[in-house]
Amino acid sequence: HLCSAVLPTAPVLAGPTAPLFAPHALYAAPLIERSFSLHKTHTLKDMENIFQLVRNVIPPLTGKRHKGQDGRIGIVGGCQEYTGAPYFAAITALKVGADLSHVFCTKDAATVIKSYSPELIVHPVLDSPNAVHEVEKWLPRLHSVVIGPGLGRDETLLENAKGIIEKSKMKGIPIIIDADGLWLISQQPSLIQGYQRAILTPNYMEFSRLYEAMLRDPVDSSDHHGCVLRLSQAMGNLTVVQKGERDLISDGEKVVVCGHEGSGRRCGGQGDLLAGSLGVLAHWAFLAGAERTNGQNPFLVAAFGACSLTRQCNSQAFQKLGRSMTASDMVAEVGAAFGKLFET
């Protein structure tokens, strides 16, 4: 069933050198041509496999677990200008299946974010003089942290985010870096370089900034594949998710493509849903380990899961609302989209 639903946008696993099939050609070719391609079996197998790998890491709802076991996620972001982004990330983490979702934001953003949702735990600490310590106290209770949605670019806040990244690394916690967190990384790549429990989720601009900072070259728009691979390698093989018409996910060894059908609508906040869902999936995949992911890098599997989920939410919300669809409408689709992709 899934095969036919996602055939035109099948994920592809490819190595850095001479892959068995050329992913670009595969995507450029019309469906009919691809169906007769020599590589059909290989592609279908990979596609089914990677969805199956996502399913493998999802914890079963057994009734024997206590609150918190399926995920306690921290979101670092939210300032005077941006209160939506951390909200979208945090609420999505809950709707994907985390038990608790914490937001660490500035004082003036906190009341606003709390008023969006009673489900979120909101800490107004990010602009306090001892912000890093205030967040550090919570780190032993968190399974993953998402740094950057709605963080803004205030120097003090970026400095605090830096301290939080350093403390999270010391604890070995998976770190998802998005939005203004990526701005910080572009200025100081060594902050995260080589930490393979980190996942970067750049959009077009964020990717260009990072790539130029690391490779000292502009992005080669005729070779997205090579660019994402090289950026991951330059960062020390952490996972990079280049968001776009197709999402390219790489750990410097492989490139996984997610071209799952979404829609033409690009409202703000979609990336925040991706970051929040990845917070949970990264924890689940990391906990499940390489055995459950069939030897594949768990973070590649988590990223593929989060990308396909976000795109499925986009597709479902768009079918209902068309052009008026916004990020909140996508949040409302998380449950059904997750069920459709991973639980049927």
Ligand SMILES: NC(=O)C1=CN([C@@H]2O[C@H](COP(=O)(O)OP(=O)(O)OC[C@H]3O[C@@H](n4cnc5c(N)ncnc54)[C@H](O)[C@@H]3O)[C@@H](O)[C@H]2O)[C@@H](O)CC1
């Ligand atoms: N409701 C909210 O509070 C939201 C807040 N947001 C926050 O806003 C802050 C800035 O995020 P931005 O994503 O705007 O980051 P940037 O300040 O890097 O801006 C990206 C810019 O690139 C442009 N762009 C995007 N794709 C492009 C493409 N393919 N080709 C050319 N230009 C392209 C966009 O129009 C945008 O102006 C972050 O803190 C982010 O989290 C966003 O997440 C959106 C929602």
Ligand SMILES: Nc1ncnc2c1ncn2[C@@H]1O[C@H](COP(=O)(O)OP(=O)(O)OP(=O)(O)O)[C@@H](O)[C@H]1O
């Ligand atoms: N052209 C596109 N076609 C289909 N899906 C897309 C396209 N561009 C982005 N997406 C999807 O939208 C999601 C968010 O990507 P996007 O590039 O909008 O992030 P962003 O700019 O960080 O968003 P945000 O407004 O939340 O900051 C990703 O899951 C990506 O797969």
Ligand SMILES: [Mg+2]
């Ligand atoms: Mg973004």
